[in-house]
Amino acid sequence: MRCPNCGTEITDDSRFCMECGYKINEAQQNAVEQQQPPTPHASATSNAQRSTSNSLYCPMCGIENSSRDSFCKMCGASLKLKGMTDCPHCGVEMPKEDKYCPNCGMNVLATRTPTPPAGLPPVAPPSAAPPVAAPPVQQAPPPGAPVAHSAPPPMAPPPANLKIAGVPVAAPAVAPNKDFAKTIMQQAPSAKTNHGRTLAVLKGERAGEKFPFTQSLTVGRTQGEIVFPNDEYLDSRHFSISVTPKGVHLKDLDSVNGLFYRLSGEIEAFSRTMFILDDYLFMIEELTPTEWSLNGVWERGVKLMGSLKNQSPWARVRFFSPLGTTAGVYLLWDEEEVIGHSYLPGACHEGHATCRILRRSKKIYLSPKEGDLYVKLNGEMMLSLPIQLRCGLQTMEITSF
Secondary structure, X not given: OEOOOOOOEOOOOOOEOOOOOOEOOHHHHHHHHHHOOXXXXXXXXXXXXXXXXXXXXXXXXXXXXXXXXXXXXXXXXXXXXXXXXXXXXXXXXEEOOOOEOOOOOOEOHHHOOOOOOOOOOOOOOOOOOOOOOOOOOOOOOOOXXXXXXXXXXXXXXXXXXXXXXXXXOOOOOOOOHHHXXXXXXXXXXXXXXXXXXXXXXXXXXXXXXXXXXXXXXXEEOOOXXXXXXXXXXXXXXXXXXXXXXXXXXXXXXOOOOOXXXXXXXXXXXXXXXXEEEOOEEEEEEEOOHHHOOOOOOEEOOEEOEOOOOOOOOOEEEEEEOOOOOEEEEEEEOOOEEEEOOOOOOOOXXXXXXXXXXXXXXXXXXXXXXXXXXXXXXXXXXXXXXXXEEEEOXXXXXXXXX
């Protein structure tokens, strides 16, 4: 039969063409095998056989091929650089796939021409590099002869379309090499440094731990990069932190108990604004004159507290117990009120945090007086470093590093 690719005469039991390595159609091969009984061939252990002048054993499957074949008729392996050969330096027999002779250590692959895959032109052997001519030896001038100092050759300017780090650089005038390098350094843009942030746990379940980050971070009880599994006041995903060019973006992920940030200045407060002094939770509520009279007023079983004055109170502060119920209500009469240790029953001693609640132009303002005042975040907010946060039983601080 003939190879359907190159037309070379091949045997009927060939799976590959011995000339071009083409894989014979399996349908033709099966038809031939049904007509002729299978011929036993040598095993792979016959690789050690030496090929004669008329035969060549395949180093992969061990079947005998003709010495003029380039590829094995059974498995299609190349027959050129396989099998055994003699070292061109010492003559010791060695495998053809070895790069160095096991007897003399000579690199024998440098003198071989590799067999290309079927259909590709042969690879030309590497040509030897031309010898490098030795530089001419300059004769020393005779004593007393004037010495001529030759000027250094001028440096060619860079091409007109030269770009350094994506920025076009104009061709400078002919100048020494150091001036040209200085011009490039001045026009190359400087890379911006991406500063990271650190979230440190000041108080709570993982106090003392620090978590560096550069882009974003999620905190929760069971989900997020930082979790506090034993804090039952936290939601599964409580809040997230994102670093932006304008500052740090905080977002409350619809948590039940909210996220509180430490207030350092004065903000405008609204009805139902919540804040924390020490471990006590408060909420500001606006009050209309119709809600107040000189008679006893009860709310959830607690009598409203406040002095009997001629004017009506303009707001009230609700104080919550650790169980989340109302523990007391404090009426705001004056334009400036101080809330803190003077109001908290059972905790009347120095050192407690206090805050100011002001009324100006019918608006309410809140600011710290002593200690730390934490205000509940309303949805999301952009803040600048450093930032202290409280959520559940945890107190944290965000700083840069």
